[in-house]
Amino acid sequence: DAGVTQSPTHLIKTRGQQVTLRCSPKSGHDTVSWYQQALGQGPQFIFQYYEEEERQRGNFPDRFSGHQFPNYSSELNVNALLLGDSALYLCATGWGPTYEQYFGPGTRLTVT
Amino acid sequence: QKEVEQNSGPLSVPEGAIASLNCTYSDRGSQSFFWYRQYSGKSPELIMSIYSNGDKEDGRFTAQLNKASQYVSLLIRDSQPSDSATYLCAVNRQGAQKLVFGQGTRLTINP
Numbered sequence: 001d002a003g004v005t006q007s008p009t010h011l012i013k014t015r016g017q018q019v020t021l022r023c024s025p026k027s028g029h030d031t032v033s034w035y036q037q038a039l040g041q042g043p044q045f046i047f048q049y050y051e052e053e054e055r056q057r058g059n060f061p062d063r064f065s066g067h068q069f070p071n072y073s074s075e076l077n078v079n080a081l082l083l084g085d086s087a088l089y090l091c092a093t094g095w096g097p098t099y100e101q102y103f104g105p106g107t108r109l110t111v112t
Numbered sequence: 113q114k115e116v117e118q119n120s121g122p123l124s125v126p127e128g129a130i131a132s133l134n135c136t137y138s139d140r141g142s143q144s145f146f147w148y149r150q151y152s153g154k155s156p157e158l159i160m161s162i163y164s165n166g167d168k169e170d171g172r173f174t175a176q177l178n179k180a181s182q183y184v185s186l187l188i189r190d191s192q193p194s195d196s197a198t199y200l201c202a203v204n205r206q207g208a209q210k211l212v213f214g215q216g217t218r219l220t221i222n223p
């Protein structure tokens with residue numbers, strides 16, 4: 001049973017560019033949450049998708065957008081990249097009312 | 113005041129001893145509480161969840177929750193060098209979907 005997967009593993013972009021990160025949930029999971037983790041900090045919630053809709057959003061600008069597909073996989077898009085967007089981007093998936101969320105391996109984004 | 117606070121450490125504990133990690137939270141509507149372990153360069157791994165006051169034990173790990181004091185802790189018995197990692201406390205408010213994380217406590221187990 002595959003766990004949560006994310007692609008790509010690493011990414012280097014230039015300021016002003018756009019990036020798309022991908023996440024496939026663990027089997028049986030139907031919610032996908034995205035988090036940003038800066039070095040030395042805990043993950044910060046970006047948004048959560050359920051039934052192909054954004055269910056809740058954290059304190060991130062509109063440059064951050066997402067999508068969930070019918071197979072529950074998800075994409076995170078970031079436009080007009082800033083140096084401060086450099087971070088580890090984590091996808092976490094879950095199911096049901098327990099709110100337990102399981103993280104993928106993450107995508108390390110570097111903006112130069 | 114941060115929503116979830118942890119001592120950033122580092123916390124140094126001798127092998128075989130009990131490691132005690134603490135976390136406080138500010139939102140009294142918080143309902144679910146989690147401990148994640150994160151090795152350097154890796155993603156967080158869920159190790160404990162607790163939803164009601166009291167203790168919950170799983171192997172060498174015990175989570176303790178006191179909602180009146182807005183306090184949650186994690187005890188690691190018989191600490192091993194492989195327990196050396198950053199431990200993240202996360203809290204979820206009733207009706208909300210997001211996890212709010214503390215900044216993590218870096219734990220080092222000394223052989």
